Amino acid sequence: MNAAVRSVVRNALERGIETYAIYEGYQGLVEGNRRIRPIGWNDVGGILHLGGTIIGSARCQRFRERDGRREAAYNLIYSEIEGLVIIGGDGSLTGAHLLQKEWPGLLEELVQSGQISAETASQYQTPAIVGLVGSIDNDMYGTDMTIGADTALHRIVNAVDAITSTAASHQRTFVVEVMGRHCGYLALISALATGADWVLIPEAPPDVDDWEAKMCDVLRKGRQVGRRDSIVILAEGAQDRYGKPITSEYVRQVLQERLGEDTRITVLGHVQRGGSPSAFDRNLSSLCGADAVAAILTPEARQEPLVIGIQGNKITRTPLSYCLEKTWSVAKAIADHDYEKALSLRGRGFAESFRIVRTLVRALPHDVPANQRRRRIAVMHAGGPAPGMNTAVRAAVRLGLDKGHIMLGVQNGFLGLINDEISELNWMSVAGFTTRGGAELGTNRYAPTGRDFYAIARNLEKHNIEGLMIIGGWTGYAAAIDLHRQRTSFPAFDIPIVLLPATINNNVPGTDLCIGADTALNSIVQAVDKIKQSAVASRRTFIVEVMGRYCGYLALMSSLATGAERTYIHEEGVTLKDLVEDVQQLINGFKRGKRLGLIIRNEMANEIYSTSFMKALFEEEGSKLFDVRQAILGHMQQGGDPSPFDRNMATRMAARCILFLEEQIGSPEPMSACVGQIGGEMRFTDLQDIPRLMDVEHTRPKQQWWMDLRPVARLLAQSAPTAVLSTKKSKKKE
Numbered sequence: 001m002n003a004a005v006r007s008v009v010r011n012a013l014e015r016g017i018e019t020y021a022i023y024e025g026y027q028g029l030v031e032g033n034r035r036i037r038p039i040g041w042n043d044v045g046g047i048l049h050l051g052g053t054i055i056g057s058a059r060c061q062r063f064r065e066r067d068g069r070r071e072a073a074y075n076l077i078y079s080e081i082e083g084l085v086i087i088g089g090d091g092s093l094t095g096a097h098l099l100q101k102e103w104p105g106l107l108e109e110l111v112q113s114g115q116i117s118a119e120t121a122s123q124y125q126t127p128a129i130v131g132l133v134g135s136i137d138n139d140m141y142g143t144d145m146t147i148g149a150d151t152a153l154h155r156i157v158n159a160v161d162a163i164t165s166t167a168a169s170h171q172r173t174f175v176v177e178v179m180g181r182h183c184g185y186l187a188l189i190s191a192l193a194t195g196a197d198w199v200l201i202p203e204a205p206p207d208v209d210d211w212e213a214k215m216c217d218v219l220r221k222g223r224q225v226g227r228r229d230s231i232v233i234l235a236e237g238a239q240d241r242y243g244k245p246i247t248s249e250y251v252r253q254v255l256q257e258r259l260g261e262d263t264r265i266t267v268l269g270h271v272q273r274g275g276s277p278s279a280f281d282r283n284l285s286s287l288c289g290a291d292a293v294a295a296i297l298t299p300e301a302r303q304e305p306l307v308i309g310i311q312g313n314k315i316t317r318t319p320l321s322y323c324l325e326k327t328w329s330v331a332k333a334i335a336d337h338d339y340e341k342a343l344s345l346r347g348r349g350f351a352e353s354f355r356i357v358r359t360l361v362r363a364l365p366h367d368v369p370a371n372q373r374r375r376r377i378a379v380m381h382a383g384g385p386a387p388g389m390n391t392a393v394r395a396a397v398r399l400g401l402d403k404g405h406i407m408l409g410v411q412n413g414f415l416g417l418i419n420d421e422i423s424e425l426n427w428m429s430v431a432g433f434t435t436r437g438g439a440e441l442g443t444n445r446y447a448p449t450g451r452d453f454y455a456i457a458r459n460l461e462k463h464n465i466e467g468l469m470i471i472g473g474w475t476g477y478a479a480a481i482d483l484h485r486q487r488t489s490f491p492a493f494d495i496p497i498v499l500l501p502a503t504i505n506n507n508v509p510g511t512d513l514c515i516g517a518d519t520a521l522n523s524i525v526q527a528v529d530k531i532k533q534s535a536v537a538s539r540r541t542f543i544v545e546v547m548g549r550y551c552g553y554l555a556l557m558s559s560l561a562t563g564a565e566r567t568y569i570h571e572e573g574v575t576l577k578d579l580v581e582d583v584q585q586l587i588n589g590f591k592r593g594k595r596l597g598l599i600i601r602n603e604m605a606n607e608i609y610s611t612s613f614m615k616a617l618f619e620e621e622g623s624k625l626f627d628v629r630q631a632i633l634g635h636m637q638q639g640g641d642p643s644p645f646d647r648n649m650a651t652r653m654a655a656r657c658i659l660f661l662e663e664q665i666g667s668p669e670p671m672s673a674c675v676g677q678i679g680g681e682m683r684f685t686d687l688q689d690i691p692r693l694m695d696v697e698h699t700r701p702k703q704q705w706w707m708d709l710r711p712v713a714r715l716l717a718q719s720a721p722t723a724v725l726s727t728k729k730s731k732k733k734e
Helices: 002-014 025-031 066-078 090-112 118-123 149-170 185-194 211-224 248-259 279-296 320-335 339-345 348-360 389-402 413-418 452-462 474-485 517-538 553-562 576-591 611-622 644-664 705-717
Strands: 020-022 036-038 083-088 128-133 173-178 198-200 230-235 263-267 306-311 314-319 376-382 406-410 422-425 467-472 497-501 540-546 566-568 596-602 627-632 673-678 681-686
Touching: 002 083, 002 279, 002 705, 020 025, 025 066, 025 090, 066 090, 083 090, 083 279, 090 118, 090 128, 090 320, 128 279, 149 173, 149 185, 149 230, 149 279, 149 644, 173 185, 173 248, 185 198, 185 230, 185 348, 185 644, 198 211, 211 230, 211 248, 230 248, 248 263, 279 306, 279 314, 279 517, 279 553, 279 705, 306 320, 314 320, 320 339, 339 348, 348 389, 348 644, 376 389, 376 413, 376 474, 389 406, 389 467, 389 644, 406 413, 413 452, 413 474, 452 474, 467 474, 467 644, 474 497, 497 644, 517 540, 517 553, 517 596, 517 627, 517 644, 540 553, 540 611, 553 566, 553 596, 553 705, 566 705, 576 596, 576 611, 596 611, 611 627, 644 673, 644 681
Parallel strands: 083 128, 128 306, 173 230, 173 263, 198 230, 376 406, 376 467, 467 497, 497 673, 540 596, 540 627, 566 596
Antiparallel strands: 020 036, 306 314, 406 422, 673 681
């Protein structure tokens, strides 16, 4: 929420809008007076990393009554406020919708009571209202992700990962209860991200009456095949198909009595709401806040409150009434026990994730009918390691096995494919892969050339490989294109090849996002947060170098998430004039009392003006005012366990890849492609189209969607607004 407040305030001030904060939510709006105060550019500095909200929030019973809303209307008029940006859940946004709808009647009542004159009432038309959905439950229609949901997933996944290690040590069963009264998003996605053994959500209750027996049977079989722990995740609103609540205590009793195992409960509670926000939430809030200010100036915002959300990686605007109608329809479907409808209303991604989880929680794959054709599919890595690679392998192998296919693992990337390091994988071969960083199958940047193609063709034929799945980055894409082009020389290459993008650099075409990039961003953000604390204490400027090669994605997105005041990326280049101007800005800032400086530099931003060169230059020019330090984050960005976002996306992409290979194997002209998230959809791009999308010289896509975010990042990083209108009368208030 703080990142959203910061973005709204700074974008509004940049447009010359006088900006106020209403403290303590609707309670402050009803009370007025000192609860409504001006908020300036520097008031929202240094808050990106803070959890909660600096302007407070509170539930307000008085605002639910018309008298309270009349007081709120009076306070808005008294403070000359013409627009509201509401950051909250469906209850908060419903209140905003009601206030706007009742506005003419509320003004009439204020005139009749003598609180305002008829002339004053005529000057204040219906306020423009825009909503940003702040809810960890991710239960609001109109956005793929609500503000706070990704951070809550981080809290849950970290907790379950820790619980899993102690559970495995003692061979225990744990029941983990997460938030979600009417929405099972947190429970479902955390189950997917942690490799949980069972999950209970309100949208899809157990489909049999004796669901307890089915759950216990799956967990018992899991122990028999080698699992040392059992993790059951349930949403606090979980229920059976008749609407009877399923509590964590009831689940614990069932497991302990029927399995005879030591079973413990962990209720995560409000820990899910707290702590420093994730990189995704900071950037989501910043982008939505910027669009909220643009939206509130449109005529549409006075006619109907607008909800600012995200679909894929695109910021969207949707009428609030439509969002509320769709959101309430899910609750109604659950109340009516129409669970199929409830699941579909949550969206395609939610339903797809549920279907995948139902397969992955199995102790063993389904039995294969005797007459079913079993395909032979190989899985491998290529390129540098990226967190989430193991997650993708586990999902691909288990989903493939469940469909009756023979799954083969290629060790050590293309070198393994050349040297015949190929072996069959079973269900338990990939146990525990979900949570691990790195690449258990091994990976490297070796790309095949010359006689390597003959060796690869021979091994493909030897193992009768009918489909190949490559999980990796630029090396994998370039090698797959070469294999595709060699089909006329080597018939063994005439098989479908599917590429799953996995690289922290986020630099391959055919997708907006790659597996591993979100984890790398969080690693950078956590490191920079600590660096900023150090810098504040000592009046320092830090130059932080991040990976990405010639692609500035990590540099720009981490800059947006940390509030860095300058970002150097190869796409824009670096000149001596830039450096001179930046040094002078730092000097001026520290003279005015500035306590820290933060610059983020892409590792290949400029060959001559290196990180060490910049450090020396800035230190020489500003030594009387501030120290300069450099921090080269290096390979820590490639390490660590994958983030919930990367685990979820890796699993869903792997599922799509297996379906793709199934469709293409055996077809007269098998297609090869790469899977990717483009906009709000998962799509496949024909491998033949990939070369024209590649900037081969700089190993990045020719079109980079995130460069459109550069103006927002630059504006938020300024030390003060550049455009402030001169007179108070000419300003709008927000």
